[in-house]
Amino acid sequence: MNSRRSFIGYSFGAVAGIGALFALGAVKKSADPLPSVRSAGFTSIDLSPLKSGEFAQFEWRKKPIFIIKKSPDMKINDKRDVVIGDDRYMLAIGLCTHLGCIPSWVPSQKMFKCACHGGEFDESGVNTFGPPPRPLDIPPFDIKGTMLVLGESGQAYKKLMNII
Numbered sequence: 001m002n003s004r005r006s007f008i009g010y011s012f013g014a015v016a017g018i019g020a021l022f023a024l025g026a027v028k029k030s031a032d033p034l035p036s037v038r039s040a041g042f043t044s045i046d047l048s049p050l051k052s053g054e055f056a057q058f059e060w061r062k063k064p065i066f067i068i069k070k071s072p073d074m075k076i077n078d079k080r081d082v083v084i085g086d087d088r089y090m091l092a093i094g095l096c097t098h099l100g101c102i103p104s105w106v107p108s109q110k111m112f113k114c115a116c117h118g119g120e121f122d123e124s125g126v127n128t129f130g131p132p133p134r135p136l137d138i139p140p141f142d143i144k145g146t147m148l149v150l151g152e153s154g155q156a157y158k159k160l161m162n163i164i
């Protein structure tokens with residue numbers, strides 16, 4: 001009887017131990033994702049080929065990203081411009097803040113127009129007309145030389161967002 005009881009005791013202990021190991025594995029996995037998972041979601045964009053006044057569209061996490069290298073005749077916006085050296089860039093997620101359509105850049109008028117309900121944004125991404133309730137969102141970014149790394153909340157981003 002004693003040996004049967006101790007057998008059951010050992011078996012229970014072994015099952016509990018295996019369960020604990022699985023639980024530990026799950027905790028480690030959620031607290032320490034694989035490097036490839038962590039690096040997914042970052043997009044690096046080299047800004048050096050952009051010419052003054054040029055608009056370019058990229059993609060980050062399946063969202064359109066608008067970038068304009070501002071020309072001297074474009075409005076400065078210290079609350080939104082990404083400044084790298086002497087250059088200023090407009091950077092925004094290209095989804096209208098009304099209902100999510102993708103506005104078009106109209107270079108001759110230096111503005112974005114949203115075809116869905118007539119919303120307009122200036123060259124800094126600020127809503128100027130129509131139903132959009134706020135400016136275009138700025139994605140988290142970091143600056144590394146002339147590279148813009150989307151998905152990383154660097155100092156310049158935190159400063160724009162008033163986090164630091």
Ligand code: FES
Nearest residue numbers: 096098099114119
């Ligand atoms: S979705 Fe752009 S104005 Fe409505």
